[in-house]
Structures are given as structure tokens and as C-alpha cells.
Amino acid sequence: xxxxxILDQVDxxxxxxxxxxxxxxAAGHEVALAVATLEDPVAVAQRFRPQIxxxxxxxxxxxxxLDLNRRIRDAVAAFSVFGGPHATFFPEMVAEPGVDGxxxxxxxxxxxxxxxxxxxxxxxxxxxxxNWHFSIDGEIIRNQVGPYVDLATVPSPDxxxxxDKDPVAGQSKIKHFIAGRGCPYGCTYCFNxxxxxxxxxxxxxxxxxxxxxxxxxxxxxxxxxxxxxxxxVDDTFILDREWLAEFAADYRLRVGLPxxxxxxxxxxxxxxxxxxxxxxxxxxxxxxxxxxxxxxNNLLNRNLSQEQILQAARLIRAGGLRFTSxxxxxxxxxxxxxxxxxxxxxxxxxxDYAHVFIFQPYPRTKLGQYALDNDxxxxxxxxIGVRAxxxxxxxxxxxxxxxxxxxxxxxxxxxxWPALRPLLVRLLxxxxxxxxxxxxxxxxxxxxxxxxxxxxMSLADLLRTTWxxxxxxx
Numbered sequence: 001x002x003x004x005x006i007l008d009q010v011d012x013x014x015x016x017x018x019x020x021x022x023x024x025x026a027a028g029h030e031v032a033l034a035v036a037t038l039e040d041p042v043a044v045a046q047r048f049r050p051q052i053x054x055x056x057x058x059x060x061x062x063x064x065x066l067d068l069n070r071r072i073r074d075a076v077a078a079f080s081v082f083g084g085p086h087a088t089f090f091p092e093m094v095a096e097p098g099v100d101g102x103x104x105x106x107x108x109x110x111x112x113x114x115x116x117x118x119x120x121x122x123x124x125x126x127x128x129x130x131n132w133h134f135s136i137d138g139e140i141i142r143n144q145v146g147p148y149v150d151l152a153t154v155p156s157p158d159x160x161x162x163x164d165k166d167p168v169a170g171q172s173k174i175k176h177f178i179a180g181r182g183c184p185y186g187c188t189y190c191f192n193x194x195x196x197x198x199x200x201x202x203x204x205x206x207x208x209x210x211x212x213x214x215x216x217x218x219x220x221x222x223x224x225x226x227x228x229x230x231x232x233v234d235d236t237f238i239l240d241r242e243w244l245a246e247f248a249a250d251y252r253l254r255v256g257l258p259x260x261x262x263x264x265x266x267x268x269x270x271x272x273x274x275x276x277x278x279x280x281x282x283x284x285x286x287x288x289x290x291x292x293x294x295x296x297n298n299l300l301n302r303n304l305s306q307e308q309i310l311q312a313a314r315l316i317r318a319g320g321l322r323f324t325s326x327x328x329x330x331x332x333x334x335x336x337x338x339x340x341x342x343x344x345x346x347x348x349x350x351x352d353y354a355h356v357f358i359f360q361p362y363p364r365t366k367l368g369q370y371a372l373d374n375d376x377x378x379x380x381x382x383x384i385g386v387r388a389x390x391x392x393x394x395x396x397x398x399x400x401x402x403x404x405x406x407x408x409x410x411x412x413x414x415x416x417w418p419a420l421r422p423l424l425v426r427l428l429x430x431x432x433x434x435x436x437x438x439x440x441x442x443x444x445x446x447x448x449x450x451x452x453x454x455x456x457m458s459l460a461d462l463l464r465t466t467w468x469x470x471x472x473x474x
Contacts, residue, residue, distance in 0.1 A: 002052070045076045104145055185236075248275050375395075
């Protein structure tokens with residue numbers, strides 16, 4: 001079976017597509033990738049003649065991929081399937097024109113089953129395939145999900161699929177890896193609780209790949225491609241202390257490169273910071289999200305106290321690690337004064353860079369549903385963009401929306417230089433200014449490059465990174 005995955009662009013390595021590719025290739029199927037920023041996907045499809053067109057979709061990108069799929073389908077006859085977060089949590093898209101199937105949840109076994117059952121004429125030998133919703137001759141067929149994937153049984157992701165296709169990603173000295181799947185926490189703005197509900201009774205939600213397999217992947221990539229800094233993109237890298245200790249010892253021995261990972265304040269201890277530091281960890285990211293305790297714990301269900309956040313920040317700094325924070329502003333029912341509390345908590349925590357996003361009410365999340373149920377949306381879910389900070393679709397007065405946009409662009413500057421806070425507050429209510437955007441981008445670029453992911457760059461590296469920066473939507 002010939003499967004063509006299609007991306008609009010390579011922002012960061014698409015972990016799901018790389019894993020699906022390796023599984024399919026191991027089963028004897030042909031896999032190709034088309035990247036729209038590098039080539040015409042229609043021309044690629046005409047050359048490759050795929051039997052399956054496959055798209056991984058996040059909310060905000062669905063209209064782009066649906067339109068692109070219709071263009072490709074005008075040129076080639078293929079079975080079109082969609083997966084990823086939007087398809088999983090917005091399964092109604094199976095009824096969109098040109099969509100033959102959507103994959104709910106994890107796709108490894110589902111894609112193999114589809115390849116086994118798709119016949120040469122484009123029809124299915126069976127339609128009762130776990131994880132699939134199909135649209136066949138106007139009839140919608142919905143199947144339940146199968147068990148969670150056993151991560152110990154899947155081959156290493158197909159890194160070459162991306163690195164050999166995209167020269168920017170391939171030559172970057174910073175590369176991204178993932179060690180496991182699942183999160184035990186139920187933050188209301190996240191899809192995690194909805195995924196748990198979909199898979200209830202289907203196995204263990206939080207799973208880690210064997211530590212040695214993760215290290216093997218890093219070694220294999222380092223041996224073939226430029227690599228000087230490793231980024232682990234797991235939601236929370238430090239959930240299993242025994243696994244982490246095994247990983248740390250093996251990584252230090254066989255890799256020895258600096259790395260970045262995500263942590264959670266309630267899990268940070270002096271001992272844990274020491275383990276990370278000894279393994280080679282250079283920097284971490286920690287979610288603060290809101291400086292108001294009631295919003296953070298009752299609205300967002302973070303279950304973190306201000307004292308835990310500040311103590312974790314102190315331990316991280318004392319242990320010699322750099323750290324960034326993640327935050328949200330423009331949450332349902334909140335005010336700019338609440339958002340300034342978030343600024344103040346970040347000032348107290350002193351991150352090396354403070355990321356801040358304007359809240360997006362994603363479909364099927366508890367907080368997204370809360371906003372919908374309480375008539376807080378100024379538009380529909382289709383109005384959510386790919387970028388998580390340019391605008392809000394919540395119903396705020398125009399002056400509030402303007403203040404949110406300005407705060408998002410000035411937030412990190414206020415955290416780094418607290419003396420600017422009075423000026424920042426005054427600037428929030430003035431008309432938007434492209435200078436704010438430029439200052440934010442320049443400071444972010446400097447802080448990430450010099451503090452968080454410090455990698456020496458040649459002129460060629462700088463040009464490649466600048467090109468990626470110009471392409472990335474977020």
C-alpha cells in the first residue's frame with residue numbers, strides 16, 4: 001500500500017507522522033511525505049500515486065487541510081484520512097466533503113488495519129475497524145477505539161522522513177524527541193481528560209518507552225545528522241522517577257548532550273533537579289498559567305499553590321538549570337487585572353523566558369465547552385487560528401481584546417525588567433503597535449538562543465534558523 005502524508009510545513013518534527021511512517025514501513029508499505037512549503041503536494045501525489053492520503057490536523061488548521069485534500073483529490077484517486085487532535089475531538093469532520101475516514105486517538109494499529117483492508121478499487125473489505133469513523137456512500141460508520149498502543153512494541157520513529165525532506169530541520173543542531181504518551185492530570189484547557197474518556201477501560205493511559213530505546217533514538221539521530229541540543233517534548237518528562245533515573249544514567253553515558261524537558265511544579269524536588277542536572281539537562285519549562293490561585297485551581301484545575309510554583313522555581317535556579325514558564329491570558333470570565341496577577345507571579349518566579357498565550361477555547365476541552373455553554377464565544381470553533389496568541393474568539397469588549405494583544409507582546413519584557421511594569425500597564429490600553437510585536441520577537445529570540453537552547457551558530461545555521469522562524473506560524 002502506498003501512503004502519502006501531507007504537511008503544510010515543518011515547524012518542528014511531527015512525532016506522530018514519524019511514528020506512523022516507521023510502523024507502516026516495518027509492515028512493508030511504501031510511505032512518502034509532501035511538504036507544501038517545499039513543493040506542490042498535488043504534483044507529489046501525481047508522481048507517487050498514493051492509495052491513501054493522510055493528514056494530521058490540529059484545531060485551526062482543519063480548513064487548510066480540507067481544502068488541500070479536495071485539490072489533491074481532483075488530481076488523483078485516493079482514500080483520504082485525517083487524524084490528530086482535531087479529528088479525535090471533533091469527529092464531525094468525517095462528514096466533510098472529500099473525507100473518507102478519520103482516526104480517533106492513536107493511529108499505529110489503526111493505519112495498519114486500514115492498509116490491510118483497503119482494496120485496489122478503493123473500497124474497504126471491512127468497515128468495523130477500531131479507531132475509525134468512515135464516510136461511505138453518504139453513510140457514517142463509527143467504531144470504538146481499540147486498546148492503547150504498547151510503546152515497547154513500536155519501532156523507532158522515522159526521523160529520515162523529515163530530516164531528508166526538509167533541509168532546515170535536517171541541518172538544525174536542535175532536534176526534538178518524545179519519550180512517552182499520556183498525562184495523569186486533568187487541566188480543563190487540555191484535551192487529556194477527553195482522551196482519557198475515549199479510552200476508558202482500554203489500558204494504561206500514561207506510558208513510557210523503554211529508557212534505552214529513547215536513548216537509542218537520540219544516538220541514531222546524532223550519528224546521522226547534526227545534533228548539539230536535545231528537546232524532549234513530553235508534556236511532563238519527570239512523572240516516573242525510576243524511569244528517569246535509568247534514562248539519566250544511560251543518556252549521560254551514551255549521549256552527553258545538553259537537553260530540555262517539561263516539568264511540573266509539584267513534582268520538582270532538590271533531588272530531582274540533581275538527577276536532571278547530572279544527566280545533562282540544561283533547561284526546563286514549567287507551567288504557571290495563572291497568577292490567581294482561584295483561577296489556576298478552580299477554573300483551570302491545575303491544583304498547584306503559589307508556594308509550590310515559587311519553591312519549584314527556586315530549586316530549579318539553585319540547581320543550576322535554566323527555565324521557562326508557560327502562561328495564559330484572556331481566560332473565560334477573567335479581567336486584565338487577573339492577567340496582571342499572572343505577570344506578577346512570573347516576576348516573582350524569575351524565569352529565563354516567560355511564554356504567554358491568549359487562551360483558545362478548543363472544542364471538546366472542558367474549558368472550551370464551558371465557554372460555549374455560557375455563550376462566551378464571539379464566533380465558532382472554526383474561527384480559532386493556528387497561532388495561539390494573535391487574537392481571542394471569546395466575547396470581550398474591543399478595548400479588552402486590544403489590551404490582551406498588547407499584553408501578550410509585552411509580557412515577557414515586563415517579567416525580565418519589572419521596573420517597566422507601570423509603563424507596560426499604561427501601554428496596554430493604547431492602540432496596537434507593531435513595535436511591541438518586534439520587541440517581543442527580538443527578546444524571545446535572544447532569550448531562547450542564549451539561555452534556553454544555547455547552540456553556537458555559523459552564518460549558514462543562522463540563515464536556516466531565520467528561514468524557519470519566518471515560516472513558523474506560532
